[in-house]
Amino acid sequence: MDLGLREKVAVVTGASRGIGRAAAGALAQEGATVLLTARGEHDLNKAVAELTAAGHDAAGLRVDLSTPEAAGAAVDEAVQRWGRVDILVNNAGGGPAGSDHVRSFDPDTWLDVYRRNVIVPMALSSACLPGMAERGWGRILNVASTMARDPDPRFGSYGAAKAALAHVTRSLAQAYAAQGVMINAVLPGLTRSEGVLSGYADAAAASGRTPEQIEERMMQLQPIAAGRTGEPEEVAAAIAFLCSERASWITGALLLVDGGTVRVLP
Secondary structure, X not given: OOOOOOOOEEEEOOOOOHHHHHHHHHHHHOOOEEEEEEOOXXXXXXXXXXXXXXXXXXXXXXOOOOOHHHHHHHHHHXXXXXXXXXXXXXXXXXXXXXXXXXXXXXXXXXXXXXXHHHHHHHHHHXXXXXXXXXXXXXXXXXXXXXXXXXXXXXXXXXXXXXXXXXXXXXXXXXXXXXXXXXXXXXXXXXXXXXXXHHHHHHHHHHHOOOHXXXXXXXXXXXXXXXXXXXXXXXXHHHHHHHOOHHHOOOOOOEEEEOOOOOOXXX
């Protein structure tokens, strides 16, 4: 299926590893020009080099998007290079290290997680939306989490922020659908990204268990109907579709990409 993305310009945040890296690759394979942003220079340069070596039009921007003021830098870079932004994938975010934050509430932690997962994506979206609306075509894809739908006290601050991001997604979708801008979110389940695998390794070292045992325990605490964790490329495939011409009548969707983790009805 041709997704109709040739010559579209995409910005993908948090794109040096994991779901963001896979999403940038999926969009590039469909013919989009992609600006990858990340904080870490080494992994970012490696990701860009892999895409350009494969013949794709891609560039990287090292930027810390932890503040709304920095969000415009990514959009400005894409506009200066290619004249516009057609697609924005808000993947950068994340939560604090360690266990949560419900029994040991710290307002600074919660504010930081909210800023990274809600305010920064909103700032990036706000920088892109006027141009998208003026041209009558745009796609914004927010990477949320199953935690937005299925609360877990171990990840209380993160889940609350992702639930807010889901609300932002639907609010923006309602506001801009008539201008041809489709705004959706994916809610990934437990996915074998570098960050998750690193977390397994840290937990294994702290507990005297193996990373495989840590993953098995995670699946016991939150069973997955498919019987396995996901891969970044599986989430990226859903992202690419929702960013495409083929998703021209889908907006405000909160798509679970979780192997059947969340069992409750919407």
